[in-house]
Amino acid sequence: MTAVDNTQNPARSDEGAIARFLRATEIDARMLGMVAALLIIWVGFDIYSGFLRDGEGLFGGSFLTPRNLWILLVQTSSIAVMTTGMVLIIVMRHIDLSVGSILGFTSVCIATMQVFWLGPMLGVGHPSIWIVTLILGLLLGGAIGAFHGTLIAYLGIPSFIVTLGGLIVWRGAAWAVIRGETVAPMDKNFKLIGGGISGITPGSIGATASWILGAVICAAIIYAIYNNRVQRKRFNFPQRPMWAEYFLAITGCILALGVTWLVNSYYWPKGVVDRYVQATGIEVPPEGINIAFGYSVPVLIAMGVGLGMSFLATRTRFGRYVYATGGNPEAAELAGVNTKKLTVMIFALMGVLAAISASISSARLDSATNALGQFDELYVIAAAVIGGTSLAGGLGTIYGAMLGALVMQSLQSGMTLLNFESATKDIVVGCVLVFAVFVDQVYRRRVK
Amino acid sequence: MNAKKASSAKVHENRGTPLVEMKDISIAFGGIKAVDHASIDLYPGEVVGLLGHNGAGKSTLIKILSGAYKRDHGEIFIEGKPVAINNPRDAKAQGIETIYQTLALADNVDAAANLYLGRELRTKFGTLDDVAMEAECRKVMGRLNPNFRRFKEPVKALSGGQRQSVAIARAIHFNARILIMDEPTAALGPQETAQVGELIKQLKAEGIGIFLISHDLHDVFDLADRLTVMKNGRVVGTAHTSDVDHDEVLGMIIAGKCPPNAIPGPGALRSAA
Ligand SMILES: Nc1ncnc2c1ncn2[C@@H]1O[C@H](COP(=O)(O)OP(=O)(O)O)[C@@H](O)[C@H]1O
Ligand SMILES: [Mg+2]
Numbered sequence: 059m060t061a062v063d064n065t066q067n068p069a070r071s072d073e074g075a076i077a078r079f080l081r082a083t084e085i086d087a088r089m090l091g092m093v094a095a096l097l098i099i100w101v102g103f104d105i106y107s108g109f110l111r112d113g114e115g116l117f118g119g120s121f122l123t124p125r126n127l128w129i130l131l132v133q134t135s136s137i138a139v140m141t142t143g144m145v146l147i148i149v150m151r152h153i154d155l156s157v158g159s160i161l162g163f164t165s166v167c168i169a170t171m172q173v174f175w176l177g178p179m180l181g182v183g184h185p186s187i188w189i190v191t192l193i194l195g196l197l198l199g200g201a202i203g204a205f206h207g208t209l210i211a212y213l214g215i216p217s218f219i220v221t222l223g224g225l226i227v228w229r230g231a232a233w234a235v236i237r238g239e240t241v242a243p244m245d246k247n248f249k250l251i252g253g254g255i256s257g258i259t260p261g262s263i264g265a266t267a268s269w270i271l272g273a274v275i276c277a278a279i280i281y282a283i284y285n286n287r288v289q290r291k292r293f294n295f296p297q298r299p300m301w302a303e304y305f306l307a308i309t310g311c312i313l314a315l316g317v318t319w320l321v322n323s324y325y326w327p328k329g330v331v332d333r334y335v336q337a338t339g340i341e342v343p344p345e346g347i348n349i350a351f352g353y354s355v356p357v358l359i360a361m362g363v364g365l366g367m368s369f370l371a372t373r374t375r376f377g378r379y380v381y382a383t384g385g386n387p388e389a390a391e392l393a394g395v396n397t398k399k400l401t402v403m404i405f406a407l408m409g410v411l412a413a414i415s416a417s418i419s420s421a422r423l424d425s426a427t428n429a430l431g432q433f434d435e436l437y438v439i440a441a442a443v444i445g446g447t448s449l450a451g452g453l454g455t456i457y458g459a460m461l462g463a464l465v466m467q468s469l470q471s472g473m474t475l476l477n478f479e480s481a482t483k484d485i486v487v488g489c490v491l492v493f494a495v496f497v498d499q500v501y502r503r504r505v506k
Numbered sequence: 507m508n509a510k511k512a513s514s515a516k517v518h519e520n521r522g523t524p525l526v527e528m529k530d531i532s533i534a535f536g537g538i539k540a541v542d543h544a545s546i547d548l549y550p551g552e553v554v555g556l557l558g559h560n561g562a563g564k565s566t567l568i569k570i571l572s573g574a575y576k577r578d579h580g581e582i583f584i585e586g587k588p589v590a591i592n593n594p595r596d597a598k599a600q601g602i603e604t605i606y607q608t609l610a611l612a613d614n615v616d617a618a619a620n621l622y623l624g625r626e627l628r629t630k631f632g633t634l635d636d637v638a639m640e641a642e643c644r645k646v647m648g649r650l651n652p653n654f655r656r657f658k659e660p661v662k663a664l665s666g667g668q669r670q671s672v673a674i675a676r677a678i679h680f681n682a683r684i685l686i687m688d689e690p691t692a693a694l695g696p697q698e699t700a701q702v703g704e705l706i707k708q709l710k711a712e713g714i715g716i717f718l719i720s721h722d723l724h725d726v727f728d729l730a731d732r733l734t735v736m737k738n739g740r741v742v743g744t745a746h747t748s749d750v751d752h753d754e755v756l757g758m759i760i761a762g763k764c765p766p767n768a769i770p771g772p773g774a775l776r777s778a779a
Contacts, residue, residue: 392606452613
């Protein structure tokens with residue numbers, strides 16, 4: 059065998075320290091840029107809000123507080139869940155404008171089933187209500203998505219048109235189900251999906267379980283890095299340098315433990331603690347008791363969905379076909395991929411994800427209205443695009459889109475904190491979207 | 507003259523059942539008859555060159571065999587048995603592999619993903635076995651293009667020749683019985699072209715039947731046992747390469763004139779017959 063250059067991406071003599079670092083760690087520069095943007099937004103809001111009124115935040119404001127960040131994560135989860143599906147849809151060169159309306163429709167259906175059907179039938183609060191309605195809701199979302207996908211794949215109607223129709227139809231259908239009324243309250247178990255406190259039961263897992271989860275995530279990161287190394291060694295492939303492996307492992311663990319620490323630093327409000335003490339009759343030490351929220355259920359759902367969708371996108375045949383089809387639909391078809399079936403599947407998946415978000419949103423509000431999820435499609439698409447998904451297809455990552463959702467939500471929450479009018483918020487968010495895509499394109503052109 | 511024609515037709519018949527026989531194939535796009543009652547055949551271990559101007563219908567004809575297009579009319583026989591080829595999966599199931607003129611690569615994924623597109627290797631858990639695919643890919647590409655090293659990059663970043671190697675690798679890696687090569691050397695330099703020539707000889711020796719579409723008459727005369735010329739969607743004629751010369755073949759391509767040593771098809775000029 060001839061001499062083989064044993065590096066993954068051969069070093070170039072003209073590259074600087076940053077380029078060398080990125081190459082060795084295989085970190086995507088876009089991703090780094092997005093993290094930097096996020097930090098700037100966070101710090102900026104904290105400093106700015108500090109001028110208005112002193113707060114507990116890291117820089118004297120009220121943005122970088124455990125409470126605000128905990129709520130920020132909860133608020134992000136609904137959009138974050140849906141954007142994972144939107145990435146795959148856009149990668150396949152389609153679009154789904156109907157997700158907000160599917161969310162609205164499935165949530166009123168779930169609420170109606172709970173309040174008017176299963177509640178009266180089984181007794182309010184019956185332990186099977188939440189799971190039955192959740193499953194039926196997911197099936198409904200999946201069926202709607204599959205129906206859209208069928209029209210797109212087999213009748214050849216452009217996805218833009220089908221889902222634009224869906225946007226209007228399902229919003230109207232949501233109205234028709236509840237005639238414009240608000241359906242409340244949701245089932246008490248179901249409510250936990252939203253992350254709020256239902257009576258004295260929190261929609262979050264508390265400090266101990268959160269630390270355990272944090273530790274498990276650390277172990278998983280280390281195992282993944284180790285396993286990758288073993289696998290590549292097995293075939294004698296080039297490896298990342300050892301320092302890069304350590305860097306990735308340590309950064310990942312710090313991040314996981316940091317977020318865990320954060321969600322464990324946000325405590326139950328006094329009123330709930332009092333109620334809890336009354337109900338359980340536990341001893342209260344003189345210094346009072348602090349009960350940490352820990353990871354909330356919607357955030358756990360979003361993390362689970364993100365993990366599952368990343369797995370689907372990168373580790374399975376399904377994901378491989380989605381990307382290949384997005385890169386060159388004709389080539390995928392010629393290679394034997396059934397692109398029509400694939401199209402139906404991704405739209406069905408999108409429908410299921412919209413139904414998951416419907417559950418999170420309605421549980422969080424403890425009610426459903428036919429306006430729930432209005433304009434969500436735009437935020438979901440914006441998050442995907444800010445996260446690096448190319449509308450030309452073939453390109454996009456799940457984690458990028460979820461980070462994009464966090465960026466969008468950070469902007470919105472920050473501006474809310476600063477008492478911006480909602481009109482101003484809309485203008486800013488819209489401009490940021492366009493600007494982000496512009497920066498991305500400049501970056502891509504330069505990389506080429 | 508007639509005797510000679512009969513004798514070449516006889517050689518033809520003595521070779522038993524053809525590996526592939528496409529009979530009376532037609533397809534139209536809109537009003538254009540891209541392929542018009544074309545018949546063509548191929549024997550094991552044989553290279554048949556397919557020639558003709560741009561737009562003659564060569565790619566369309568072979569795309570019917572590879573399952574990319576559905577024919578309007580005609581029949582396909584593999585080893586004498588009629589087969590239904592309605593999509594690329596059907597064709598692959600028959601051992602038909604194709605290097606398309608457009609290469610048909612998914613530009614946004616890497617060489618290994620393209621090599622295995624549609625038949626990925628999987629781990630015992632059902633997930634993609636990327637390392638195993640990369641390992642195989644390194645082996646095949648090592649044979650075709652020893653200097654190739656960009657295994658982790660999307661194929662869009664590769665040079666024309668490298669992309670062509672990936673497309674060739676994909677066609678030969680899965681034990682094809684029938685190989686279709688649509689202008690496989692279009693993006694290659696002279697050295698790589700020679701390499702592909704060697705590869706064709708080697709595959710032929712293994713008993714694989716090859717349809718070779720090429721613009722280069724020298725290549726066809728060098729590699730093919732027989733050649734078929736198409737013009738305006740119709741077959742002008744088929745001949746053993748040893749029975750015709752360059753000028754006669756040029757006459758077939760340009761004027762549709764079928765020389766005496768060739769078997770005329772429906773596209774042959776009437777006056778020449
Ligand atoms: N998908 C298609 N749609 C419409 N017309 C086509 C299509 N494919 C090929 N054609 C037409 O069929 C004819 C034959 O094309 P082709 O088979 O590509 O020729 P060749 O490969 O011999 O250069 C041309 O007139 C071309 O324009
Ligand atoms: Mg052609």
